[in-house]
Amino acid sequence: MPQLLHVDSSADLHSSTSRELTARFAAEWSSSGAEYSVVRRDLHTSPLPHIPTNELHWAPRLRTPGRPVPVEADALQRELIEELIGADVVVIGAPMYNWSIPSTLKAGIDYIHVPGITTTFDAVTEPLAGKPVIVVTSRGDQYGPGTPDELIDHQIPPLQQVLGVALGMDVTFVRAELTLASRVPAMASWVDTSQSNKATAQHEVVDLARQFAKHFG
Numbered sequence: 001m002p003q004l005l006h007v008d009s010s011a012d013l014h015s016s017t018s019r020e021l022t023a024r025f026a027a028e029w030s031s032s033g034a035e036y037s038v039v040r041r042d043l044h045t046s047p048l049p050h051i052p053t054n055e056l057h058w059a060p061r062l063r064t065p066g067r068p069v070p071v072e073a074d075a076l077q078r079e080l081i082e083e084l085i086g087a088d089v090v091v092i093g094a095p096m097y098n099w100s101i102p103s104t105l106k107a108g109i110d111y112i113h114v115p116g117i118t119t120t121f122d123a124v125t126e127p128l129a130g131k132p133v134i135v136v137t138s139r140g141d142q143y144g145p146g147t148p149d150e151l152i153d154h155q156i157p158p159l160q161q162v163l164g165v166a167l168g169m170d171v172t173f174v175r176a177e178l179t180l181a182s183r184v185p186a187m188a189s190w191v192d193t194s195q196s197n198k199a200t201a202q203h204e205v206v207d208l209a210r211q212f213a214k215h216f217g
């Protein structure tokens, strides 16, 4: 049974671009047939606690003896990693917050990037290698190649690093930029570009969902 893990992290429950796009992806996936299941994780409405100790970053066999890890944190980490491994495809809504990602999403990443379990350390461990993940990025301004703020994008490069490089996942980014154009008067001249960016992103998520549903069907 093909399974999608649908993750959101936007704090905007009314007009979020990333939520709209991940929901479109999930709807298209579900419309492929009754067997196409969706597991939902909303990191904003059900936030994870921060990792309670640095020891949780390591596989149990690599943790420092005598430094206990709370059992509930250990269990939550296992649950989150199993959830990720159990998914055929993952879609993540990742807005830009302060040139980076929401702390709720970062808290989740801190649980699942674990040397010795999800990344190779003392033995080859790469259970997520090749798993498709579609990261829907939304941001108020623009940060693409050639733009003045290109080098202060701390949203897409770290996500590529952890999901793509460290975990070995097959990452596709969908970019919705200039989302603040209709809200910020000084950005009024970007409204058309913003709308056309969004329309492109809407098509992209639908195409990607169809493509992956067909692949795993």
Ligand SMILES: Cc1cc2nc3c(=O)[nH]c(=O)nc-3n(C[C@H](O)[C@H](O)[C@H](O)COP(=O)(O)O)c2cc1C
Pocket (backbone or CB within 6 Å): 010, 011, 012, 015, 016, 017, 018, 019, 095, 096, 097, 098, 099, 100, 138, 139, 140, 141, 142, 179, 180
């Ligand atoms: C806490 C916060 C911080 C933000 N920081 C930035 C920023 O650094 N750069 C930027 O371009 N937009 C920033 N924005 C705007 C969001 O990236 C933009 O509204 C985006 O569409 C949010 O994603 P969403 O529509 O899925 O909620 C910020 C918004 C919030 C709420």
